[in-house]
Each structure stands twice: as structure tokens, then as C-alpha cells.
């Protein structure tokens with residue numbers, strides 16, 4: 080791999096200008112790094128909006144954005160304005176969405192261990208859907224509902240016994256899972272029979288299935304629908320959510336399936352399985368909405384050549400802004416925004432600044448021959464599960480997030496300061 084970066088890995092409105100400098104939505108990337116410092120997350124806002132529109136066009140207005148992939152107040156407002164529901168899986172995500180002004184009935188509450196406080200918050204706000212995940216949660220919900228005579232619409236989360244071909248840590252559809260009610264064990268049936276015909280408390284409106292994340296083989300969804308259909312069809316409910324998980328290419332050559340292709344597979348499988356056309360088939364993508372919308376820019380601080388072994392290129396971030404390489408062994412591409420179209424004949428290991436040997440950014444990165452200390456180095460496809468899983472390990476302040484659109488940039492999450500780092504210390 081010595082060629083230039085495949086430009087299709089960059090956000091939709093990226094452009095390599097004369098001399099090779101990268102601009103996104105008409106904004107020069109290096110100028111942004113100058114102004115805001117590094118590490119810096121740069122998101123193409125229109126890219127996010129376009130993915131939301133494609134998701135709504137493919138699945139209809141019940142489709143939800145899984146906020147865990149990337150969330151902040153502006154993201155909540157934009158996704159809401161683009162007509163998606165929002166999946167929140169904690170009180171924190173719920174709080175951000177409500178505070179941003181998202182209509183409560185457009186929120187879907189998830190979680191395998193929702194607390195009394197989280198459920199009460201959701202009931203009080205009047206969230207649109209609660210996805211129930213356990214019998215203990217059902218007990219809790221019954222008690223809280225009877226205290227305030229609430230009748231929230233709920234979906235039952237079912238694990239269909241389907242193993243998606245993906246990393247073990249992000250597989251969720253198999254029988255051995257902390258999520259949902261098993262189909263094979265009869266737990267799913269027991270859960271719905273508790274809900275069916277209830278005159279008070281939660282109201283069953285549908286079924287939810289999420290088989291995992293970073294799924295490229297769309298037939299995994301067809302198998303999940305096939306598995307769930309006989310059970311679903313006995314219920315007479317009108318919503319079937321197939322969860323999230325649509326895969327995104329992180330390295331060259333990995334294809335990114337479209338929302339339209341995903342929806343077509345889901346629809347065909349549902350029709351084959353005899354699910355009536357009036358049933359609302361929806362989905363809950365996170366990564367596929369935001370991953371490719373962003374790049375992360377770092378500054379190169381040291382280049383350490385170990386002859387005959389490898390060259391370490393250290394950048395000013397690492398596992399605190401992108402833990403995915405460490406957690407899942409995920410691969411990324413690297414390039415220099417000052418010459419985004421350059422050939423990359425040199426192989427180096429890009430590492431972060433944390434006190435761990437495992438603090439990898441890109442294990443075998445192809446980079447231009449002339450990479451030097453002081454360069455800005457960027458990794459594409461870092462819009463999902465980077466900022467949202469960021470930490471303050473080694474007391475590194477979390478990076479700023481800048482959105483660009485139509486030639487203008489704005490900070491949507493400011494960089495953390497040292498003062499923020501001690502803000503909660505007593």
C-alpha cells in the first residue's frame with residue numbers, strides 16, 4: 080500500500096486543492112489546526128445531514144440515530160431537524176437530547192440496566208419509546224408507571240440467536256448476551272405475555288432486535304428477520320426495529336454498504352418471512368451516520384527510527400481520543416493534509432502520547448516519504464466512537480470538535496482545559 084489515500088475515504092465535501100492541501104467544505108484543514116490546536120476532530124456537517132436524509136429515505140421517519148456513536152447538543156439538534164428519532168441509552172444521553180430541545184416523543188430509551196432515576200426521567204419527559212431489556216426492568220417500570228399512571232409505548236428487545244460476523248465485543252444477537260430476552264430460551268415469549276393485555280403500565284408496540292456492530296454481510300439482517308418472524312407474527316404489533324450495526328469501511332478496500340441496500344435486504348427478508356407490509360420496519364444506525372463524516376488531526380511530535388525494527392511516529396493524542404485500535408485492533412489510514420494526494424511509500428507505526436506500549440493509532444501506516452516532526456497527520460473515518468469514547472487518561476484534555484459547512488467553521492464542543500481536569504476535584 081504505497082499509493083495516495085483513496086479520497087472517497089474522506090468526508091463528502093473534502094477537496095484536495097492545488098499543491099495538495101486538504102480543504103473540507105471549503106475550509107482549509109491546516110488553518111483550522113492552526114486556529115484550534117490539535118488533536119482536533121473536524122466534521123463535515125453536510126455529510127452528516129446527507130446520511131440522515133438517506134437513512135430517512137430508506138427506512139422512513141421511525142429510523143433512529145444511535146447517539147452513542149457521537150453526541151453533543153448540536154448533533155442532537157441536527158439529527159432531530161433531519162427527521163431521525165434518537166436512540167439514547169443512558170440518562171446522560173437523554174439529558175443532552177432533552178436539553179438540546181429534541182421533542183421527547185422522538186426519543187427511544189435503551190439500556191440493559193436502566194436505573195429508577197433513568198426510567199423516571201424518561202417517563203416524566205414522555206419519551207416516545209422504551210426498549211425493555213429484562214424482567215427486573217419490567218418490574219421497575221410497572222412500579223414507576225403505576226405511581227404516575229403512565230402508559231409508555233415499549234418495544235421488547237429480543238436476542239434472536241443469530242451471530243453476526245463481527246468482533247466478539249460488538250456482537251449482540253447471540254443467545255449468550257447481556258442484552259435483551261432470548262428467543263430460544265422462551266424469555267422473549269414470557270416478556271411479551273406479561274405485557275400483552277395489560278390494562279395499565281407499559282404498552283407493547285413492537286419488537287427490537289440488534290445483532291451487533293460493524294456488519295458488512297447484510298444477509299445477517301435477513302437471518303435475524305427470518306429467526307424473529309414466527310414470534311413477531313403472533314404478536315400483532317406494528318413495529319419491528321432491526322437495530323444498528325451497518326458497517327463502515329475504515330481502511331482502503333473495505334466497502335461501505337448504503338442505507339438503501341440495507342433497507343432493501345430488510346424489506347425483502349420481512350416480505351419473505353410473511354411480515355405484513357403495514358408493519359413499520361425501522362433501524363438504528365450510529366456509525367454509518369457519522370463515522371466517515373470526520374477526520375482527526377494530530378501533530379507529529381517525534382519520529383523514532385529503530386533500524387531494522389520499525390519507525391515510531393508519535394502524535395499528540397492517542398487512545399484517549401480513539402480507543403478503537405486498542406480495544407478492537409481496528410485499523411485506520413493516515414495521511415498528511417498538507418499533501419493529501421501524495422504517494423505513501425513509507426511504513427511507520429503511529430502511536431499516541433500515553434504511557435502504554437499498546438497506545439496505537441495506526442499499526443502499519445503508509446505515509447509520505449517526507450513526513451517530519453511538526454507535520455499535521457490525519458486519520459479519516461474517525462467520526463464514530465472516537466470522541467464519544469474519549470477519556471482523560473494521563474490527564475490529557477479531550478479535543479475540540481469543529482464542524483465545517485459552506486466555507487465556514489464553528490466549534491461545537493470546545494477543547495477541555497487543564498482547569499476542566501480539576502473541575503470536579505474537592
Ligand code: LLP
Nearest residue numbers: 145289292293323324325363364365366464
Ligand atoms: N442500537 C443498539 C441497541 C446498539 O447497541 C448500538 C451500538 C447501535 C444501535 C448502533 O450501532 P452502530 O450502527 O453504531 O454500529 N464502540 C464500538 C461499537 C459499539 C456499539 C454498541 N452498540 C466500536 O467502536 O466499534
